[in-house]
Amino acid sequence: MKINFFTLILIILTIFFSCEKQTINNSSTNTDLIFSTDTITFDTVFTSIGSITKTLTIYNKNNFDLLTNISIKGYSAAHFRMNIDGIAGNNQSNIEIPANDSIFIFLEVTINPNSSNTPYILTDSLIFTTGTKKQSVNLIAWGQNAHFHTANTYEDIINGNDTTRFYYHLIDCTIPWTNDKPHVIYGYAIVNPGQTLTINQGCNIHLHKNSGIIVGNPFSIESGGTIKVNGTLGNEVTFQGDRLDTWYNEIPGQWDKIWLIPGSFDNEINYAIIKNGNIGIHADTVFNNNPTVEINNTIIDNMSGIGILGQGANINVNNTLISRCGQYTVACNIGGIYNFTHCTFANYWDYSNRKTPSILLNNFYEGANGNIYVRDLQEVNFTNCIIQGSLSTELSFQENELGMFNYKFDHCMIKIDPNQNTNNTSYINSIINQEVKFNDPYGNDFHLTQSSPAINTGKPNISTHPALNNDLEGNIREISSPDIGVYEYQN
Numbered sequence: 001m002k003i004n005f006f007t008l009i010l011i012i013l014t015i016f017f018s019c020e021k022q023t024i025n026n027s028s029t030n031t032d033l034i035f036s037t038d039t040i041t042f043d044t045v046f047t048s049i050g051s052i053t054k055t056l057t058i059y060n061k062n063n064f065d066l067l068t069n070i071s072i073k074g075y076s077a078a079h080f081r082m083n084i085d086g087i088a089g090n091n092q093s094n095i096e097i098p099a100n101d102s103i104f105i106f107l108e109v110t111i112n113p114n115s116s117n118t119p120y121i122l123t124d125s126l127i128f129t130t131g132t133k134k135q136s137v138n139l140i141a142w143g144q145n146a147h148f149h150t151a152n153t154y155e156d157i158i159n160g161n162d163t164t165r166f167y168y169h170l171i172d173c174t175i176p177w178t179n180d181k182p183h184v185i186y187g188y189a190i191v192n193p194g195q196t197l198t199i200n201q202g203c204n205i206h207l208h209k210n211s212g213i214i215v216g217n218p219f220s221i222e223s224g225g226t227i228k229v230n231g232t233l234g235n236e237v238t239f240q241g242d243r244l245d246t247w248y249n250e251i252p253g254q255w256d257k258i259w260l261i262p263g264s265f266d267n268e269i270n271y272a273i274i275k276n277g278n279i280g281i282h283a284d285t286v287f288n289n290n291p292t293v294e295i296n297n298t299i300i301d302n303m304s305g306i307g308i309l310g311q312g313a314n315i316n317v318n319n320t321l322i323s324r325c326g327q328y329t330v331a332c333n334i335g336g337i338y339n340f341t342h343c344t345f346a347n348y349w350d351y352s353n354r355k356t357p358s359i360l361l362n363n364f365y366e367g368a369n370g371n372i373y374v375r376d377l378q379e380v381n382f383t384n385c386i387i388q389g390s391l392s393t394e395l396s397f398q399e400n401e402l403g404m405f406n407y408k409f410d411h412c413m414i415k416i417d418p419n420q421n422t423n424n425t426s427y428i429n430s431i432i433n434q435e436v437k438f439n440d441p442y443g444n445d446f447h448l449t450q451s452s453p454a455i456n457t458g459k460p461n462i463s464t465h466p467a468l469n470n471d472l473e474g475n476i477r478e479i480s481s482p483d484i485g486v487y488e489y490q491n
């Protein structure tokens with residue numbers, strides 16, 4: 001059978017148009033979209049602070065393209081922001097979703113301040129109009145008002161060829177911080193020399209990225225400044241990031257540090273929880289004999305760098321747990337005086353590959369000119385402490401023989417290089433390289449199990465310091481046969 005040219009063209013066109021995807025019109029009966037979720041929830045967001053970005057995926061399971069109108073039109077629409085394919089706007093028309101394909105919508109929320117001190121909720125809907133079909137996805141955001149401490153100026157610190165710019169504001173230390181609502185810090189909050197910042201029990205301190213507290217003014221010729229953190233058991237003072245969405249609960253490095261600069265002294269931190277920053281407490285070189293800081297009944301956890309960094313400082317730490325640090329739980333650096341009693345240093349960091357041991361002892365530094373400068377490590381005393389972690393050794397000794405390098409582990413459980421000589425007066429009745437037997441070290445539970453060698457093997461009658469009468473959870477500590485570490489075993 002012969003097919004003429006006209007007939008052939010007609011057949012080809014018929015096939016082409018029969019296979020072409022059709023775009024929806026208002027009369028179509030099957031216009032349903034499918035959504036990755038029916039509700040977008042933003043956990044507690046501080047007023048005036050933007051949220052994280054949430055993503056909604058919209059699927060077109062039909063064999064034809066769809067055009068849909070997308071809008072946020074409710075009472076709370078002004079608080080939510082929508083972006084589709086790089087185009088921002090809460091009302092967008094004729095958004096094409098190809099057949100058997102999908103698009104992404106990116107959503108954020110900012111909540112305006114109000115007078116409420118308690119969390120409140122904003123609700124709205126994301127409306128999809130496709131032909132004659134209307135569908136919706138719920139939008140929920142929890143908001144909370146706060147005390148905001150926002151940087152209002154900046155200055156530079158020049159160190160050789162490096163310049164560091166600090167955005168900061170000076171704290172009004174005449175008014176103690178109270179727990180009526182959270183405190184949010186943008187930039188660095190500075191305690192001026194001669195002033196004392198008092199933080200009362202139960203305060204929640206939230207620090208933005210690259211933010212921190214500086215005790216003492218690095219831009220002033222005067223020295224001094226003090227911070228008093230007055231948490232209590234069950235009403236601890238918490239320092240953490242300002243992102244409260246669930247995804248951020250275990251993310252380190254969300255803020256910078258609490259920095260006690262040279263000349264700051266008589267600082268006290270009682271019953272605090274310090275987590276998810278870069279450095280928990282940075283105690284820098286001092287020029288007096290007063291303790292730089294005393295830390296009692298505190299948890300420092302999940303720091304991307306160091307839990308406590310002392311640089312020529314005078315630090316006393318009692319009944320304190322430091323865990324999950326990307327570098328050291330404690331760095332006794334460039335000499336100083338340090339005393340740790342009934343502390344647990346447990347570094348089972350698994351966020352990245354940790355290469356440094358849990359504890360660093362050091363008595364020198366290399367200057368910008370390449371010269372070595374020695375500062376005496378006058379004494380470091382660990383008493384009834386646990387030093388454990390996931391590395392083969394959790395102690396690093398960096399000694400320059402031109403300076404003092406005095407340390408002592410008294411009734412401790414330590415994980416140390418087996419080649420290290422422990423048959424001397426620096427190691428007194430300590431348990432070397434035995435498994436502590438924590439409940440769940442990688443689950444961040446450092447309570448002792450029934451078979452732990454740390455039970456009843458601590459040094460008795462060690463101190464009259466009130467912070468040592470009970471363990472971190474308030475359980476009575478056996479004076480004559482205490483357990484090693486921060487927790488007293490409970491049957």
